[in-house]
Amino acid sequence: MANRNFTLVIHGGAGAILKSKMTPELEQQYRDGLQQALAAGFDILKKGGIAVDAVQRAINIMEDSPLFNAGKGAVFTHEGKHEQDACIMDGRTLECGSVAGIRRIKRPINLARLVMDKSPHVLLGGEGAETFAVEHGFELVDDDYFHTERRRQQLQVAIEKEAAKDDPSGDNQFLSEDTRHGTVGAVALDRDGNLAAATSSGGMTNKRFGRIGDSALIGAGTYANNKTCAVSTTGHGEYFMRTVLAYDLSALMEYSGLSLRDAADKVVNGTFTELGGTGGLIALDAEGNIAMPFNCEGMYRGWQSHDKGPTVAIYKDDNSE
Amino acid sequence: MANRNFTLVIHGGAGAILKSKMTPELEQQYRDGLQQALAAGFDILKKGGIAVDAVQRAINIMEDSPLFNAGKGAVFTHEGKHEQDACIMDGRTLECGSVAGIRRIKRPINLARLVMDKSPHVLLGGEGAETFAVEHGFELVDDDYFHTERRRQQLQVAIEKEAAKDDPSGDNQFLSEDTRHGTVGAVALDRDGNLAAATSSGGMTNKRFGRIGDSALIGAGTYANNKTCAVSTTGHGEYFMRTVLAYDLSALMEYSGLSLRDAADKVVNGTFTELGGTGGLIALDAEGNIAMPFNCEGMYRGWQSHDKGPTVAIYKDDNSE
Numbered sequence: 001m002a003n004r005n006f007t008l009v010i011h012g013g014a015g016a017i018l019k020s021k022m023t024p025e026l027e028q029q030y031r032d033g034l035q036q037a038l039a040a041g042f043d044i045l046k047k048g049g050i051a052v053d054a055v056q057r058a059i060n061i062m063e064d065s066p067l068f069n070a071g072k073g074a075v076f077t078h079e080g081k082h083e084q085d086a087c088i089m090d091g092r093t094l095e096c097g098s099v100a101g102i103r104r105i106k107r108p109i110n111l112a113r114l115v116m117d118k119s120p121h122v123l124l125g126g127e128g129a130e131t132f133a134v135e136h137g138f139e140l141v142d143d144d145y146f147h148t149e150r151r152r153q154q155l156q157v158a159i160e161k162e163a164a165k166d167d168p169s170g171d172n173q174f175l176s177e178d179t180r181h182g183t184v185g186a187v188a189l190d191r192d193g194n195l196a197a198a199t200s201s202g203g204m205t206n207k208r209f210g211r212i213g214d215s216a217l218i219g220a221g222t223y224a225n226n227k228t229c230a231v232s233t234t235g236h237g238e239y240f241m242r243t244v245l246a247y248d249l250s251a252l253m254e255y256s257g258l259s260l261r262d263a264a265d266k267v268v269n270g271t272f273t274e275l276g277g278t279g280g281l282i283a284l285d286a287e288g289n290i291a292m293p294f295n296c297e298g299m300y301r302g303w304q305s306h307d308k309g310p311t312v313a314i315y316k317d318d319n320s321e
Numbered sequence: 322m323a324n325r326n327f328t329l330v331i332h333g334g335a336g337a338i339l340k341s342k343m344t345p346e347l348e349q350q351y352r353d354g355l356q357q358a359l360a361a362g363f364d365i366l367k368k369g370g371i372a373v374d375a376v377q378r379a380i381n382i383m384e385d386s387p388l389f390n391a392g393k394g395a396v397f398t399h400e401g402k403h404e405q406d407a408c409i410m411d412g413r414t415l416e417c418g419s420v421a422g423i424r425r426i427k428r429p430i431n432l433a434r435l436v437m438d439k440s441p442h443v444l445l446g447g448e449g450a451e452t453f454a455v456e457h458g459f460e461l462v463d464d465d466y467f468h469t470e471r472r473r474q475q476l477q478v479a480i481e482k483e484a485a486k487d488d489p490s491g492d493n494q495f496l497s498e499d500t501r502h503g504t505v506g507a508v509a510l511d512r513d514g515n516l517a518a519a520t521s522s523g524g525m526t527n528k529r530f531g532r533i534g535d536s537a538l539i540g541a542g543t544y545a546n547n548k549t550c551a552v553s554t555t556g557h558g559e560y561f562m563r564t565v566l567a568y569d570l571s572a573l574m575e576y577s578g579l580s581l582r583d584a585a586d587k588v589v590n591g592t593f594t595e596l597g598g599t600g601g602l603i604a605l606d607a608e609g610n611i612a613m614p615f616n617c618e619g620m621y622r623g624w625q626s627h628d629k630g631p632t633v634a635i636y637k638d639d640n641s642e
Contacts, residue, residue, distance in 0.1 A: 094563045094564070094596065096562070096563055101449075119530070120559065121530070121532045121559055122559045122562045123533040123538075123562065124530045124532055124533065125422045125447060125531040126446060126447050126531050128422075128529065128532065129531050131529075131530055131531075132529075132530040208449065208452075208453075209442070209445045209449040209450060209452055209453040210447050210452075211442045211446075211449065212446045213444075217444075217538055218541070218562050218563065218565065219540045219541065219562075219565035219568060220539070220540065237443075238441065238442055238443045241443045241444065241539050242443065243415070244539065244540035244544070244568040247565040248568070251568075252576060255576035255577040256576040256577075
């Protein structure tokens with residue numbers, strides 16, 4: 001086993017997360033959820049496991065929590081169902097797997113991993129992806145599994161406000177951004193110097209028309225390459241797609257020679273913000289440098305490395321990296 | 322109306338297109354099809370129309386032809402159906418629209434355009450995308466519309482060979498690449514200096530599990546940005562996705578200062594080829610420079626500019642650009 005830097009960084013969504021709207025109890029729940037995800041993923045790294053296993057494990061914990069918009073806590077579509085996207089990439093090989101619009105998989109990132117490991121394809125959508133899952137022994141769950149009262153109420157509010165405001169765009173401007181565009185993600189550097197990234201998302205409250213977000217797309221919401229960095233984004237997905245943001249961060253490091261931190265700041269505060277995008281990202285390079293920029297009020301996030309204990313943060317002014 | 326360079330470049334798929342396997346009649350049909358698409362798109366540019374209209378129009382002609390793997394000539398899925406992907410991007414604004422896994426839209430690029438123009442989203446999938454289409458007055462066609470005898474036979478061959486070879490990967494290595502991964506695409510520069518790119522694909526013969534290809538994905542198969550270039554790829558889509566190839570070409574121009582030609586050669590002959598990818602691309606910059614590299618036997622392609630008449634080519638040694 002090599003003996004070098006190893007680091008895990010996670011996020012649980014970004015957006016208009018305001019202290020004034022948060023109860024101490026709910027805040028503690030989020031901090032605990034992030035701590036658990038961080039501990040589970042970091043344990044894999046500590047024991048010499050690979051980065052791609054660590055990011056998957058951390059995401060599984062958040063997918064199993066009702067707090068985060070992924071897996072169990074996924075938001076409702078307009079029809080009262082759940083359609084999820086997920087993506088994982090291995091920086092050693094540039095292998096990747098992703099799924100879009102899946103409805104009956106408990107932990108979407110595990111199906112993305114299966115696509116990476118067992119399919120000649122990169123991206124599988126909808127029912128086809130679920131057929132592939134079943135052929136490989138995955139259990140399908142009923143939509144009931146994803147029913148949580150908090151998300152149900154968010155849908156109700158969204159539908160009522162949409163009707164009152166005559167907002168046919170379905171963009172739900174009135175919802176807080178973490179409800180509109182929540183995501184969970186993780187990036188890791190393992191003891192062998194390998195990078196990996198993964199993102200899982202329950203989509204947008206009240207979404208229609210089979211909208212697929214950046215969390216399904218290599219280069220937009222997720223990217224990992226041992227040569228440069230690992231990236232997972234969270235926020236208004238359409239802007240990450242238009243700016244090919246996760247890959248752009250890598251390209252700025254590779255072609256312009258920017259540091260991870262400078263490249264991360266540039267992509268979040270550049271065209272993405274100018275076009276109107278809100279959100280943030282977590283990124284990690286092969287030296288273990290971390291960047292976690294966001295252009296909104298808060299981002300649920302946590303990090304731990306071989307020489308620094310676990311830290312979680314929510315708001316802008318939380319103890320910074 | 323400004324008075325400057327304007328150029329249209331199109332492709333109709335790339336792969337193991339061998340002179341030895343082509344009849345003179347079929348070759349002439351392809352050349353005629355490319356000429357018609359080129360003429361229709363170029364006419365828009367000549368009259369002062371915008372780049373995004375020109376690429377859409379050129380693609381519509383190829384989508385209506387049974388020759389190309391898009392629209393009418395789309396290949397069959399394993400289940401004997403048709404699932405198509407398409408994507409369009411406007412280099413002026415970085416606005417884009419795409420659709421994945423759609424089954425009942427005659428001209429998929431028109432639905433991608435509708436997503437760009439009328440939806441807050443970038444990517445819509447499957448039935449949801451078709452519901453959106455119907456709400457905006459699109460007609461759905463029965464799957465019968467896409468039945469062509471040639472494609473039906475290709476599916477039969479694929480299924481038989483797969484069974485005989487016990488090829489559960491479904492990667493159809495025995496099929497020629499244009500059948501496995503055909504695509505049509507166009508890039509244009511209009512009189513006002515605006516770039517646009519679009520790609521439409523009937524997917525892979527015998528594909529399963531709702532596979533979505535690079536033709537649905539901004540940055541992988543399609544990208545346009547007035548600052549750099551417009552790109553449309555064709556070939557083994559998974560490799561374009563893993564290398565985020567269309568955007569990578571743009572990044573090499575923007576961050577490394579490479580010319581369009583050098584950047585295009587680098588992305589096709591670099592990691593994409595090293596990983597095992599086969600295919601090619603068409604690309605155009607704001608000066609009207611053209612690049613059309615491919616690493617396989619042939620690519621159906623054509624180009625025309627304000628000062629050069631229309632040219633079409635198929636093989637490597639055809640009159641080069």
